[in-house]
Amino acid sequence: MRKAVLGSKVPLYAQISRTVRQRVRSGVYPAGRPLPSVRQFSEEFGVSVIPVHQAMHILEEDGVVKTHPGKGIMVADNASCDRAGIFFGVIHPYPRSQGFHQLVLEYIDQAFAERFNFSVVRSSNNDPKQERDIAEHLIANGVTGLVVWPCDDDPNGEHFMELSKTVPVVLVDRLLPGADLPAIVHDYHTVGQDVCGHFFDELKRRRLLVIMDDLRISSYQELVRGIHDGASERGRETDVTAVYWPLSRLLARTELGDFRKADAYGARTARLLREGGFDAVFCTQGTFLDFVLVQGGFMDEFPDVRMGLIGGTVGYGGSRKYIARNPMEWLVDSGTMMSSAADCVQRWVLTRTSSREILRLKPRRWSRQCGKRK
Numbered sequence: 001m002r003k004a005v006l007g008s009k010v011p012l013y014a015q016i017s018r019t020v021r022q023r024v025r026s027g028v029y030p031a032g033r034p035l036p037s038v039r040q041f042s043e044e045f046g047v048s049v050i051p052v053h054q055a056m057h058i059l060e061e062d063g064v065v066k067t068h069p070g071k072g073i074m075v076a077d078n079a080s081c082d083r084a085g086i087f088f089g090v091i092h093p094y095p096r097s098q099g100f101h102q103l104v105l106e107y108i109d110q111a112f113a114e115r116f117n118f119s120v121v122r123s124s125n126n127d128p129k130q131e132r133d134i135a136e137h138l139i140a141n142g143v144t145g146l147v148v149w150p151c152d153d154d155p156n157g158e159h160f161m162e163l164s165k166t167v168p169v170v171l172v173d174r175l176l177p178g179a180d181l182p183a184i185v186h187d188y189h190t191v192g193q194d195v196c197g198h199f200f201d202e203l204k205r206r207r208l209l210v211i212m213d214d215l216r217i218s219s220y221q222e223l224v225r226g227i228h229d230g231a232s233e234r235g236r237e238t239d240v241t242a243v244y245w246p247l248s249r250l251l252a253r254t255e256l257g258d259f260r261k262a263d264a265y266g267a268r269t270a271r272l273l274r275e276g277g278f279d280a281v282f283c284t285q286g287t288f289l290d291f292v293l294v295q296g297g298f299m300d301e302f303p304d305v306r307m308g309l310i311g312g313t314v315g316y317g318g319s320r321k322y323i324a325r326n327p328m329e330w331l332v333d334s335g336t337m338m339s340s341a342a343d344c345v346q347r348w349v350l351t352r353t354s355s356r357e358i359l360r361l362k363p364r365r366w367s368r369q370c371g372k373r374k
Helices: 012-026 038-045 049-061 100-113 128-140 157-163 188-202 218-233 247-255 260-276 286-294 334-351
Strands: 065-068 072-075 087-092 118-123 145-148 169-172 183-186 208-213 240-245 280-283 306-311 328-331 358-361 364-367
Touching: 012 038, 012 049, 012 334, 038 049, 049 065, 087 100, 087 128, 087 334, 100 118, 100 334, 118 128, 128 145, 128 157, 145 157, 145 334, 157 169, 169 334, 183 188, 183 218, 183 334, 188 208, 188 218, 188 280, 188 306, 188 328, 208 218, 208 247, 208 260, 218 240, 240 260, 247 260, 247 286, 260 286, 280 286, 286 306, 334 358
Parallel strands: 087 118, 087 145, 145 169, 169 183, 183 358, 208 240, 208 280, 280 306, 306 328
Antiparallel strands: 065 072, 328 364
């Protein structure tokens, strides 16, 4: 049941009239059919009948409904509601200084604009407290639902479960412990299994080095589990070694022209490859493979080492020297992920029902040399 947000800067009557428009738009209240009674709306939204009467008056002035004595309030026209935009809040963890920030904004803008809705986007700067504060601020100011891209090692699962009693909350990219909420995520477990199939079965590699970002997020945990399962299925557990390094933080420094830490980790990688006899390396960050290892010269010693990574929708661009090594990429489509989340939160708002489904989007494998996606 969708309650009006008490204490919001959006008046109660405006919240109610907006919700009714959205339901007319979606066909919940068809043209020519009566609306629920004022008393029923009052009970549903948890308010007195006064703001409900005010909302109905506004809707009648706008030609959306018409009062018929003896029949109640009828839906007169749904055309005027066809573009009754819904205001959603979106919270993501990426700071403005990070390159991925701009792409995230583009994904969000496209997803909600395609549905004639509006989004208020805020970054938590990967800070759980900011994430909580932003969510409460957005709800207090009248957003109808939230899409949350959780931050690293996020402790706010129970908090968002409680907020979901007030407005719909949908997760993207990552799951939250303690939050039984609908989510749209990439199927990283499948990626991990396929990484083993590619390097061990197809390329006949002997040993695989996995370089993981040390972010404590569910997607990377699923990836590691998938690699472990894929190696176990082949009896190759001892042929895989995973290291956890602060890739996101050190790459943020390289964007500012500081390569000192990046070079240190490049040297560590070369030492591991040399001492461990690895002939394949997989990384969660294409920029680490390219900017640090290849352009830094650390891979010159290992011309036969094959590489793989997780990339975006169209693949990681990369330098000429990097592309010449023909790395295999597993493409995750964050645009489709955000569009699916927009559908999910809109459906919850308009139908007033929610499943707790976790939709896992399957990544595709892609190589420049063959020019094909699988």
